[in-house]
Amino acid sequence: MKKVININFHSRVIPIEESAYEILKQYSDSLRKYFANEEGRDEIINDIESRIAELFSEHLKKGANCITDADVTSIINSMGRPEDFEAADADNTMNTSSSAKQQSSTSNQQQYQNTYSYASSGRGKLYRNADDKILGGVCSGLANYLGIDPVIMRIIFVLLFGALLWVYILLWIIVPSQSLQSNVTKRLFRSADDKIIGGVAGGLAAYFNIQIWIPRLIFALPFVLGFGSRIFHFGFWDWDGFSPRFISGGLGGTLFLTYIILWIAVPIATTASEKLEMRGEKVDLNSIANTIKEDLEGFKGRMDKVGTDLKEGAQRFSTEFKTTADEKRKAFSAEMSGRRNYNSGFGHVIGVLFKAFFLFIAGIVAIALFGALIGLLFGGLAVFPLKNFLLAGSTEDLLAWCSLILFLGVPLVALMTWLIRRIVGARSNNHYLGYVFASLWVIGLVCTIVLFSMFARSFRTRDFVEEDVTIAQPVKGKLLIDVMNGRKSHHYYSREWYGINWDNDWPLYGDNYDTLLLNTVRVNLVKSKDSSFHVHRLKFSRGRTQAEAQFLAKKINFDVEQQDSILLLPNGFGISQHEKFRNQQLLLVIEVPIGKKIEIAGSITNYNWFTINFNHRNGFNIRDYDESDDWGDAYRWHSNTEYVMTKDGLERTNKNYKDDEDNNNEDDDNNKITTPAPKNNGGYRYKSNTDSSKEKNKKDSIKQKKSTKEKTKEATTTIDKPVAKVDNNEQVSSPVYLLATLFQ
Amino acid sequence: MNIENTQSQMRKGILEFCILSIIRRGEAYPSDIVEEMKASNLNILEGTLYPLLTRLKNADMLTYRWVESNSGPPRKYFSLTDKGLAFFKELEATWNELANAVHKLANKTESMPDSTNQNPTF
Numbered sequence: 012m013k014k015v016i017n018i019n020f021h022s023r024v025i026p027i028e029e030s031a032y033e034i035l036k037q038y039s040d041s042l043r044k045y046f047a048n049e050e051g052r053d054e055i056i057n058d059i060e061s062r063i064a065e066l067f068s069e070h071l072k073k074g075a076n077c078i079t080d081a082d083v084t085s086i087i088n089s090m091g092r093p094e095d096f097e098a099a100d101a102d103n104t105m106n107t108s109s110s111a112k113q114q115s116s117t118s119n120q121q122q123y124q125n126t127y128s129y130a131s132s133g134r135g136k137l138y139r140n141a142d143d144k145i146l147g148g149v150c151s152g153l154a155n156y157l158g159i160d161p162v163i164m165r166i167i168f169v170l171l172f173g174a175l176l177w178v179y180i181l182l183w184i185i186v187p188s189q190s191l192q193s194n195v196t197k198r199l200f201r202s203a204d205d206k207i208i209g210g211v212a213g214g215l216a217a218y219f220n221i222q223i224w225i226p227r228l229i230f231a232l233p234f235v236l237g238f239g240s241r242i243f244h245f246g247f248w249d250w251d252g253f254s255p256r257f258i259s260g261g262l263g264g265t266l267f268l269t270y271i272i273l274w275i276a277v278p279i280a281t282t283a284s285e286k287l288e289m290r291g292e293k294v295d296l297n298s299i300a301n302t303i304k305e306d307l308e309g310f311k312g313r314m315d316k317v318g319t320d321l322k323e324g325a326q327r328f329s330t331e332f333k334t335t336a337d338e339k340r341k342a343f344s345a346e347m348s349g350r351r352n353y354n355s356g357f358g359h360v361i362g363v364l365f366k367a368f369f370l371f372i373a374g375i376v377a378i379a380l381f382g383a384l385i386g387l388l389f390g391g392l393a394v395f396p397l398k399n400f401l402l403a404g405s406t407e408d409l410l411a412w413c414s415l416i417l418f419l420g421v422p423l424v425a426l427m428t429w430l431i432r433r434i435v436g437a438r439s440n441n442h443y444l445g446y447v448f449a450s451l452w453v454i455g456l457v458c459t460i461v462l463f464s465m466f467a468r469s470f471r472t473r474d475f476v477e478e479d480v481t482i483a484q485p486v487k488g489k490l491l492i493d494v495m496n497g498r499k500s501h502h503y504y505s506r507e508w509y510g511i512n513w514d515n516d517w518p519l520y521g522d523n524y525d526t527l528l529l530n531t532v533r534v535n536l537v538k539s540k541d542s543s544f545h546v547h548r549l550k551f552s553r554g555r556t557q558a559e560a561q562f563l564a565k566k567i568n569f570d571v572e573q574q575d576s577i578l579l580l581p582n583g584f585g586i587s588q589h590e591k592f593r594n595q596q597l598l599l600v601i602e603v604p605i606g607k608k609i610e611i612a613g614s615i616t617n618y619n620w621f622t623i624n625f626n627h628r629n630g631f632n633i634r635d636y637d638e639s640d641d642w643g644d645a646y647r648w649h650s651n652t653e654y655v656m657t658k659d660g661l662e663r664t665n666k667n668y669k670d671d672e673d674n675n676n677e678d679d680d681n682n683k684i685t686t687p688a689p690k691n692n693g694g695y696r697y698k699s700n701t702d703s704s705k706e707k708n709k710k711d712s713i714k715q716k717k718s719t720k721e722k723t724k725e726a727t728t729t730i731d732k733p734v735a736k737v738d739n740n741e742q743v744s745s746p747v748y749l750l751a752t753l754f755q
Numbered sequence: 756m757n758i759e760n761t762q763s764q765m766r767k768g769i770l771e772f773c774i775l776s777i778i779r780r781g782e783a784y785p786s787d788i789v790e791e792m793k794a795s796n797l798n799i800l801e802g803t804l805y806p807l808l809t810r811l812k813n814a815d816m817l818t819y820r821w822v823e824s825n826s827g828p829p830r831k832y833f834s835l836t837d838k839g840l841a842f843f844k845e846l847e848a849t850w851n852e853l854a855n856a857v858h859k860l861a862n863k864t865e866s867m868p869d870s871t872n873q874n875p876t877f
Contacts (some may be wrong), residue, residue, distance in 0.1 A: 021828050042802075051809040058805045061828050062786065068828075097767050113855030 015077050021064040026077040032668070034083045035063075038092075045093035059090060130520040139188040146369065147183040162199045162277050169272060184429075199282035200288070201273070204309055209274040209285055230270055275361055277653075282331075307745060339474065377426065384423045401466065401592055410462040417455025470553040470594060470623055474560035480546040485576035489608035489653070490544055492601065493617060495572065510536040515675045529584030531596040532569070534611060535645035539602035546571065546578070551596040553623065566590050569597050594623040598646055600645075603656040608664065614725055711747035766797075772850055773797060774807060775835065775843040778817065782834045808833060816842055 012563070014029040034168070041058060046052040066086050067078055140151035143161060150164035157164075168179060202213025205223055212226040219226075282287045284299060287617040359645070425448040541544055550567040554560030566586070580599065586592060604610045622634045646661040648654060654661040766798045777783055777791050785804055813819045816839035819831040835843065 023828065049806065051806075051813055055809045058785070058809070058831065059802060061830075062801060062805075064828055065830075089801065091802035095800060096803050096806070097770075097800075129852045383787055482798070537772065 018066065021061050023064055023068060023490050025064070025067050025069075025071070027083075027188070028079050030075060031078055031080045031083045032247050034080060034087070038083075038087050046097070060160065063090065068562050139186045140186045145359075146366045147179075149179055149182045149186065152186060152188075153182070160199045166272065180369065180626055199203060199277055200285055201277045201472055203279050203286075204283055206307065209270070210279060211270055211273045211277065212279060214280070215273075276597075279331070293631055297332075300648050347736055367721050376416075377430070379424055382422070384419055384426070388419050403755055405463060407465055410458050410465070414455050414459035414462050417451050418459045419455070421452045421455055424448070430713065467536060469555045469591070471555060472557050472560050473551060473553045473594075474557050474564055475549050475551040476561060478548045480548050480571050482544060482546050482571070482573050483575075484543055484580065485577055488606070489576055489610065490603070491577045491610050491612065493577055493579055493612040495581055517563055526585040527592060528583045529592075530582060530618045531594070531620050532580070533596070533598045533620045533654040534580075534601045534615055534618075535598060536609060536611075536661060537600060537644050537646065538653075538660070541606040542604045542606075543602075544604060544607065547600040547604040549600060551594075551598065553593045560593070561592050563590055563595060567586075567595050567597055569599075571599075580615075594621075596620065596622065596645070603654075604691070605656050605658055608655045609648075609661075613650045673695040768805065769850070770799065770803075771811070771844075772846045774811075775783070775816070775839065775846065778835050778860055779843055780839070782832045784830050784832050785821075815839070816818075831846070 015026050016032060017024050017034060021024075021646045039056070039060065041282050042056050049055065062470045063086055067082075070082055071076065094229040135189070137156045138152050138163070140155055140161070141147040141148060143151040145165070150168055154161035154164040171193030199218045202217055203210060203215070207227070212230060213223055215226040216223040234391050255283050278285075286632075287299065300399045357739070425445075428448075468584040482724055499689070548569060548571075550564040550569070552560050554563050554565035569581060571581075578601075582598060584595070586595060602610065620635070648661060655664050658661075773792065774788060776816060783791075785801065785808060789801055798836050808817065812819065812833070815836055818832045818834045818836050821829045822832050823829050831861060
């Protein structure tokens with residue numbers, strides 16, 4: 012009983028058996044291929060088909076109900092098959108030579124042959140295989156591209172898990188997915204017939220065309236040997252991670268693992284065509300029949316033992332034969348390399364688990380990136396009000412905008428688009444969007460780099476200005492240093508500035524929209540050369556050039572007020588948008604004469620001193636106060652403590668220093684630290700600089716000496732050593748000098 | 756050497772000429788042409804004939820007209836053009852030459868001159 016369909020064939024309706032129709036269609040296709048290069052191909056084919064239609068009509072007229080397979084076949088025979096055609100001539104000018112005819116006819120015949128061979132598809136480009144995928148079809152697509160079995164690709168990926176994981180994820184994201192037809196003729200399967208445990212050895216044997224016992228031996232022998240020896244050694248209970256050591260250790264263990272992997276990953280060959288593919292034999296009707304016969308024999312042999320009957324075998328034979336015959340009749344290539352269903356449940360579960368795991372990790376990475384980008388973006392926006400203080404010039408401004416948008420914004424947008432596309436499932440064949448994003452981001456990166464370099468250059472040099480502050484000598488011989496608070500000075504700080512909440516940790520306060528308040532202030536105490544108090548103000552600033560630095564330094568406004576014996580310092584100093592923030596610092600040096608007292612109030616600790624350094628070796632860093640910032644011979648002091656200046660330095664007037672309230676950020680060191688007498692002239696090493704470079708060198712040497720001294724000081728944490736230093740000034744300073752010269 | 760190949764070559768050489776001969780006698784329909792060829796013991800497949808006819812038509816050797824038929828789709832009836840006729844005449848001349856030459860060569864019986872008796876010429 013066969014299905015009959017009606018076809019519209021050259022304006023006639025012809026009832027024809029479905030199978031006959033398939034034959035006809037095939038013939039038509041073969042004609043089309045044969046005449047592919049022929050001029051007038053369509054006409055020729057039309058003529059031929061017309062003739063066939065005519066023959067059909069005649070046949071029907073004669074009394075047939077429909078056209079059968081036999082009818083079609085006989086008609087085709089009389090028309091002739093393409094390979095039988097002669098005088099196929101590519102040359103239309105009738106000036107033919109016999110060789111040309113021969114050539115063209117053979118080439119046409121070859122073409123015709125090709126249509127019946129396996130279709131190879133998509134060899135040129137790499138795609139992910141949409142049909143045959145466990146996770147993302149990456150391995151399958153790669154294997155298709157390279158012409159090898161996907162399973163082998165998978166095994167490679169699993170074995171080189173660590174290294175290839177990122178490759179896998181990258182490919183998964185980048186490579187587009189497409190429905191690919193398989194173009195391998197030999198695939199690794201597990202053998203269903205030859206199996207003891209999982210048929211892995213059988214499949215391998217078939218693939219490599221070796222005897223079955225070879226892979227079996229390879230798997231079994233080390234395992235058995237290892238097993239034997241180790242069980243004596245380790246016993247059953249010694250575990251090594253995942254499994255008892257006697258299994259997992261050594262070569263046997265590796266092979267055991269390999270076996271398991273193969274068992275999971277490699278599909279089992281169930282249908283006859285799969286079995287043929289396993290052996291790499293050509294899958295056509297004959298070979299299928301042979302395979303089935305072989306199967307049958309093996310099957311029968313086994314079944315004989317159990318005692319089931321031939322009926323089953325014959326049934327199977329006939330049904331498989333029929334189905335494969337049908338398969339053959341349909342378009343050959345499409346069917347033979349069609350979808351493979353991976354029904355092995357275990358492997359499927361593992362695959363799903365892996366997939367979930369990967370997605371999870373990828374999701375976390377994506378969320379982290381996302382969050383970081385948003386954070387940066389908002390951070391950028393938050394410090395936006397500061398921008399005017401930091402950046403000078405419209406170029407920098409523009410660069411800042413560009414880098415913000417392109418460097419930070421573009422990845423954000425790209426990430427979001429990718430997510431959305433992934434969710435929606437939209438696919439695109441071209442990656443121009445990715446390229447656009449990438450190039451924008453690169454531009455943003457360049458902008459950021461340029462911006463930073465320009466910005467850093469504004470901080471390149473440092474200069475200072477020194478001023479004297481006239482004060483009246485305190486009557487009682489004691490000076491108290493305190494900070495103004497309240498609204499007395501016209502500098503006040505507000506906790507809210509541009510909607511941003513500052514707290515005391517920030518060294519900046521917003522004064523008003525035009526001014527930024529800095530409290531990068533420091534107080535140094537030194538010994539006075541005469542019997543009076545002196546106060547000096549050193550204003551530091553950085554700038555692109557020395558002149559600019561000095562100019563900005565001069566602009567610092569720090570007016571000290573005196574109320575008899577109290578010296579009131581402002582909370583900080585302001586810089587305007589015009590002046591820009593260039594790490595302006597103020598150092599207040601107070602000379603205390605010998606015999607006089609001085610005390611520094613706790614409010615001084617509210618000052619936050621920091622230095623921004625940028626040099627080519629260390630890059631960019633911000634340093635809190637440390638001793639190298641001290642000038643001259645500054646003495647350490649603790650706040651809220653009264654000191655008296657002696658010829659040896661500052662001394663606490665209050666002798667019990669054990670229970671100090673120590674609430675500044677000084678080192679908790681002893682209180683009798685002295686420094687050797689200055690080597691140069693008896694005054695201060697810092698003078699208003701006429702020659703900045705010389706000054707700079709001196710400063711550098713001072714700094715180095717200070718740092719080496721610091722090092723030696725740190726090395727000696729006991730109290731005694733500094734006393735020794737005092738005693739042997741010369742001896743101490745000369746090794747220090749030596750070290751200093753070393754550093755120069 | 757494959758004899759079928761040579762035979763096929765021989766056939767291919769004369770196919771056009773034969774077909775033109777048939778059409779020269781009158782308007783012909785492809786299937787009629789096949790019948791005629793068969794009647795003269797020269798079998799040709801329709802699949803070979805159609806391309807040939809189309810080529811000849813494209814080279815303006817033949818022309819055709821559609822004739823409606825009640826037993827199927829309309830048919831093409833081919834006839835010779837003037838150019839086709841001239842072409843046929845030339846082919847005929849060539850064929851006659853060839854036929855004579857081959858006939859002569861194939862039917863000679865005297866043996867070739869003996870090469871050992873000849874005096875070598877310097």
